[in-house]
Amino acid sequence: MIVGTRGSNLATVQTKYIISELSKITDEEVEISIVKSTGDKITDTQLYNMDPKGIFTRELDLAVLDNEVDFAVHSMKDVPSELDPDLEIVAVPIRESPHDVLISKLGWNELPPGSKMGTSSLRREAFCNHHQKNFKLEPLRGNIETRIKKVMMGECDATLMAEAGLIRLGLTEYIKERFPLNYITPPAGQGALAIITRKDSELKTQLNELNHFTSFQEILAEKTVLKELGIGCQWPLGAIARSKNGKLNLYCVLLDKQGHVLSDVTITDSINNAEELGKKAANHMEDYI
Structure with a gap:
């Protein structure tokens, strides 16, 4: 069995976690195949200035389609709303924290106006503007370790990151502050992993055993919003679904680049109606897109 993954430390750690979970249900050996994505190759421009669809997943998905690997492990927030018709998300393992966090030597309210905030996310830029921080927003690309180092070395004063990646890499000591989900709302799928394989794969049944129902339904609601609106990271949209007592609460907020809220909505329904909730x-x- 061969699993495809990107080559970053985070991608490798995530994939090894999936292999470890698989080892509990099968004795079959799993080999890792590293596939470099377009997003990994282009490091000198903001992500939202590029074609966003599948920028971190396209090459991996092609490897699955071409039978070079049996399945792929993605960070769910990188997975485009429209998959190739021959591919399927067969499992979403239990979700890690979806929160955004601050990496800085100073706290959020200690950072003075004009502080250099490094980010390549239009959503995060918009939330900085929404909270009237008056930061100097600058591009910051690279893997998690590289971005942390640039902040610690003073190349920029702060950056915002997904808490999940820091937890998985054991780098939580660098977290200065954790933001509530309605203060800086994450992108659809943050904190979750996607296991993707071919629809005709003989491994589907095995891989499906790694699925966590609640996490899958949360992601389904969030990703359905993107699919219905036909947008990706080129829009400052936050979407977060959380489950409690058999109910799913979905909160979405759409901003413009200047940080003005164009539309927000909170809807609650049965966890079994996740897709309808997203719709x-x-x-x-939709009138604001």
């Missing part, structure tokens, strides 16, 4: 949220917001 309702998108319907509420």
